[in-house]
Amino acid sequence: MADVDIRVLSVGTALPGPPVDNAALAARFGMDRLWQEWIDLFIGTRFRHLALDLETGAIRCSLADLATTAGATALARAGITAGEIDLVVLSTATPDALMPATVNVVADRLGINEVSTIQLQAGCSGAVQGLDVARKLLLSGAHRTALVLGGEMLARFYDLSIDLAKLPPEQLVNYVLFGDGAGAAVLTSNPAPGACSLVSTLTRLEGLGRAPGATLEWFGPGERGERVAATEDYKAIEEHVPVMAARTVTELLDGLGWRPDELDYLLPPQLSGVMSARITDHLGLPEAHVVSCVDEIGNNGNGLVYFQLERALPRLAPGDRAVGVSIESSKWIRSGFALERR
Incomplete structure (x- = not known):
């Protein structure tokens, strides 16, 4: 199967809520202007999207919600139906639960059934690990078309009652680096000119x-x-x-x-x-x-x-x-x- 070409037909993504800038984050945690300038200078991340409502503390959506939206977008852009998918792979460090696996919840919501599903527990490299697993399975001939997903729901780790001024740097940095979101890609070993x-x-x-x-x-x-x-x-x-x-x-x-x-x-x-x-x-x-x-x-x-x-x-x-x-x-x-x- 060495001559098989694995093609990326489409990609879809999903973000929760509006972007949260550094000023809004600093204001919510009662930090001064110097803290905001520290984020701008040493971190360089201007916005993040959170599934957490910073005012009420309510979680607005789950990883399955985000991954389902991203997956549906990728399928639509590829012109692929749920019935044409025969492999689903999801990578995440923050599944919604230990059981059932989030990948199976997403597959169910998308109407995908009677297929192989795999969930990888991984950090940032997990997205590539998911692409790697899907690509190798497609190359083997065991599958023809895969939906590969990845994402995080890190908002659950925010403690809105905490005094950030008292945190050491290794904990403080997590409040400014991370956000929530999910993405998906459709891969296939079928001919797809131009892909x-x-x-x-x-x-x-x-x-x-x-x-x-x-x-x-x-x-x-x-x-x-x-x-x-x-x-x-x-x-x-x-x-x-x-x-x-x-x-x-x-x-x-x-x-x-x-x-x-x-x-x-x-x-x-x-x-x-x-x-x-x-x-x-x-x-x-x-x-x-x-x-x-x-x-x-x-x-x-x-x-x-x-x-x-x-x-x-x-x-x-x-x-x-x-x-x-x-x-x-x-x-x-x-x-x-x-x-x-x-």
Whole structure:
């Protein structure tokens, strides 16, 4: 099946609620102007979308809600019916429940049944892991058309009663980096003239002997105690992610026999506005057009790759090539993919 071409027919995305800017976030938590300036200068993320109503504390939607909307949009854009899907893959770090799996709830809502479903528990690299799993299964001939989804519902970890001024940086940063959202793509091994080809995917665990750079906890009744739900070692991320991203790009290009100057588009890791720009500079691909959106929508983890793809695919002309990179700091996973409009 080596000569089979896996094509991306469409992408759909979904965001909850209106964008929340840094001024609104600072006002809600009673922080001063210096805090807002710190976000602008060191984080570089201007907006995020939250499923949480900051005034009332009410959760407005679930991950299944967002993924269903994104999936329905992707199916409609591809001109594909639910009955034509024979594989559904969803990646997330924040499923709605441990059981039932969110992927099955989404499939049910979309009218997809009697198919293989897979849910991957993963951080930011999960979006590429989902594309990787789907691509390999399509290449095997076991399936023909897949709906691949990813997203996060991080609003549930917001504590609106907390005094942010008393938080250490590894906890404070989570209140400004992240947002909610979901995306979806339709992949197929069927002929699809003009569609963009997903020519390569890779994921590599590099966490041997290295402390996690991010944690996200699940708690049962009576279990939490003094444990913190989410932490982020931003300094370790600043140190390791650019290097891991560069290795990923090199491995993708070498595997395909592409030269760096033949790359038309780059979809860099999307931790924050500042970090994405720093990583892009480190990669040294000045001729590649950069597709980045984290400064506009916040870091919604497994959803971000789909938001980048939604922006990139319409721009790729025949013969254009693109590489995307996603790095997960929880146990240091690097992942990437390559696209070509053939």
